[in-house]
Amino acid sequence: MLLELSGISKHFGGIVAVKDIGFGVKEGSILALIGPNGAGKTTLFNIITGALPPEAGSVTINGREIVGLKPFEIASAGITRTFQNLQLFGSMTVLENVMAGAYLRSKKGFVRSFLSFPGTCREEKKIREESLILLEEIGLAETAGLPATQLPFGKQRLLEIARALASKPALVLLDEPAAGLNPSETEALTDYLKKLKTKGTAMILIEHDMQTVMEAADRIVVLNFGQMIAEGTPAEIQAHPEVIKAYLGEDEKIA
Amino acid sequence: MHLKNHKGLILLLFLLVIPLKIDSNYLYSTLVVIAIYSIVVQGLGILMGYAGQVSFGHAAFFGLGGYTAAILTTRFNWPTLIALLAAAILPGILAAIIGRQTLKLRELYLALATLGFGILVHIIFNEGGELTGGPSGMSGIPNLTIGTISFDNDQKFYLLVWFMLLLILIGIYNLVHSRTGRALCSIRESEYAAENAGVDCARLKLQAFTFSALLAGLAGGLYAFYVSFISPSPFSFHTSVQFVLMVVIGGLGTFWGPLLGAVVVVSLNELLREIVPLLIPGAGGEYQIIIYGIILVGLMIFQPKGLSSIGRYFRLPLKKELKPEG
Numbered sequence: 001m002l003l004e005l006s007g008i009s010k011h012f013g014g015i016v017a018v019k020d021i022g023f024g025v026k027e028g029s030i031l032a033l034i035g036p037n038g039a040g041k042t043t044l045f046n047i048i049t050g051a052l053p054p055e056a057g058s059v060t061i062n063g064r065e066i067v068g069l070k071p072f073e074i075a076s077a078g079i080t081r082t083f084q085n086l087q088l089f090g091s092m093t094v095l096e097n098v099m100a101g102a103y104l105r106s107k108k109g110f111v112r113s114f115l116s117f118p119g120t121c122r123e124e125k126k127i128r129e130e131s132l133i134l135l136e137e138i139g140l141a142e143t144a145g146l147p148a149t150q151l152p153f154g155k156q157r158l159l160e161i162a163r164a165l166a167s168k169p170a171l172v173l174l175d176e177p178a179a180g181l182n183p184s185e186t187e188a189l190t191d192y193l194k195k196l197k198t199k200g201t202a203m204i205l206i207e208h209d210m211q212t213v214m215e216a217a218d219r220i221v222v223l224n225f226g227q228m229i230a231e232g233t234p235a236e237i238q239a240h241p242e243v244i245k246a247y248l249g250e251d252e253k254i255a
Numbered sequence: 256m257h258l259k260n261h262k263g264l265i266l267l268l269f270l271l272v273i274p275l276k277i278d279s280n281y282l283y284s285t286l287v288v289i290a291i292y293s294i295v296v297q298g299l300g301i302l303m304g305y306a307g308q309v310s311f312g313h314a315a316f317f318g319l320g321g322y323t324a325a326i327l328t329t330r331f332n333w334p335t336l337i338a339l340l341a342a343a344i345l346p347g348i349l350a351a352i353i354g355r356q357t358l359k360l361r362e363l364y365l366a367l368a369t370l371g372f373g374i375l376v377h378i379i380f381n382e383g384g385e386l387t388g389g390p391s392g393m394s395g396i397p398n399l400t401i402g403t404i405s406f407d408n409d410q411k412f413y414l415l416v417w418f419m420l421l422l423i424l425i426g427i428y429n430l431v432h433s434r435t436g437r438a439l440c441s442i443r444e445s446e447y448a449a450e451n452a453g454v455d456c457a458r459l460k461l462q463a464f465t466f467s468a469l470l471a472g473l474a475g476g477l478y479a480f481y482v483s484f485i486s487p488s489p490f491s492f493h494t495s496v497q498f499v500l501m502v503v504i505g506g507l508g509t510f511w512g513p514l515l516g517a518v519v520v521v522s523l524n525e526l527l528r529e530i531v532p533l534l535i536p537g538a539g540g541e542y543q544i545i546i547y548g549i550i551l552v553g554l555m556i557f558q559p560k561g562l563s564s565i566g567r568y569f570r571l572p573l574k575k576e577l578k579p580e581g
Binding site: 049051070071072075076080081083087088089090091092096099100101102103104106108109110113114115116117121123124127163164166167 | 437440445
């Protein structure tokens with residue numbers, strides 16, 4: 001297992017956000033995290049990336065415990081994410097956003113940056129090239145020079161994904177990447193995620209678009225009111241009585 | 256973008272030769288003051304414009320540099336060049352210590368904390384007794400000597416400070432076009448996302464703060480050697496506001512902004528002092544302040560992104576910019 005969660009619990013005041021959550025993500029696989037609004041999906045992302053401390057439980061990546069590490073340390077351990085409410089570097093260009101995402105791919109610190117000419121830096125060239133390739137693959141190459149805020153909403157989502165991939169992480173957490181995309185964009189995104197998976201990047205996907213989930217995910221974890229009610233392959237989940245109850249509220253088969 | 260800034264630096268180098276032909280002490284002293292302020296504002300520009308952290312206390316670091324140079328040379332007879340280095344390093348160390356706590360604050364709270372620090376240091380200058388000379392300050396600061404060259408007149412000092420400023424500008428140019436420059440911008444835009452890209456925000460902010468204090472201290476040391484007299488009044492809260500003003504007027508997060516801001520604010524002060532009495536006979540200093548205020552408010556209304564964005568208007572008719580389709 002690449003990532004393993006066990007016994008993760010967190011509550012806000014009297015409300016249970018997540019309770020005793022445990023699952024694993026294999027290298028180069030996609031795990032989808034689904035459940036109604038308020039089920040605790042984004043809370044779980046915040047816990048994994050170090051933005052929220054859990055009250056109990058452990059998160060390990062390649063066997064290394066990461067609970068208690070700062071977000072930037074977790075990023076350098078190989079986990080990056082996208083945000084449901086976009087957190088782009090708005091006044092920077094599309095290319096600069098991706099290059100900023102590639103921060104961990106180079107080493108030069110404050111003093112050395114001050115003292116050395118950027119034009120002569122091999123690291124810098126490499127990162128620029130890699131970032132352009134990434135933009136090409138995700139379909140944003142023509143917009144590389146535009147300020148990020150000038151992109152249409154759907155493309156901003158893609159840019160967030162590109163930025164999260166720029167540091168070549170082992171695991172990417174995608175928070176509703178298809179929200180606000182039209183059907184053809186969603187389809188292109190699904191294809192892209194599957195391609196990414198074959199290249200060895202593991203993903204956890206929070207998504208409400210069930211077609212994307214069923215098509216892209218290897219395994220699915222279902223949350224409801226902070227509890228894990230089911231885990232399995234897409235086919236197993238579609239037939240799971242608890243899941244059907246959570247989504248439809250009664251005992252009926254999904255058509 | 257890259258080429259444009261290189262051209263700018265070369266153009267600046269040529270502009271700097273012109274005063275050597277004019278040889279007026281008034282011009283030199285104005286240009287020295289512009290360069291000294293500009294050194295402070297370069298660092299503050301990195302802190303405010305790039306890292307997005309406000310400081311209303313940089314006159315304190317500026318003053319600490321000045322007093323360090325003054326005290327070490329007059330009270331302890333240190334060599335001037337070493338005293339100048341100490342003038343930069345000491346405020347840097349102090350910033351590294353206080354920044355660890357204060358930079359946890361955000362926006363207005365950070366502004367207030369740095370403002371408080373500035374006022375505190377100003378009080379210490381005033382009440383320092385023997386060590387700082389109290390409100391009347393201390394005089395007899397020797398000329399700065401590097402090797403065998405003594406910087407004993409305005410022309411020499413002019414060349415020195417602008418040479419130093421030029422080196423700093425090159426460094427800043429490198430910095431803002433590097434990985435670190437992008438990381439600083441990313442902190443300004445979204446700390447969450449910056450952390451998730453692997454940026455140690457707390458550490459980088461502290462580095463930017465320390466760097467800006469270092470430059471302010473260096474400028475303070477140069478100021479002390481240039482004026483050869485030092486007192487608390489040039490390091491008050493008012494000066495901190497002027498520094499912030501220069502950064503904002505020039506344009507936050509732009510390479511040329513801080514220099515442009517320093518040139519405009521200092522020149523405006525000087526110009527108004529000359530022009531206002533001609534336009535309104537018998538006008539006192541209050542008129543200057545009023546007109547100064549009106550001009551600055553006007554600038555902020557019509558050029559909220561700062562003066563360096565004016566360049567756009569001049570460039571557009573010359574060559575069409577190719578913009579990719581969105």
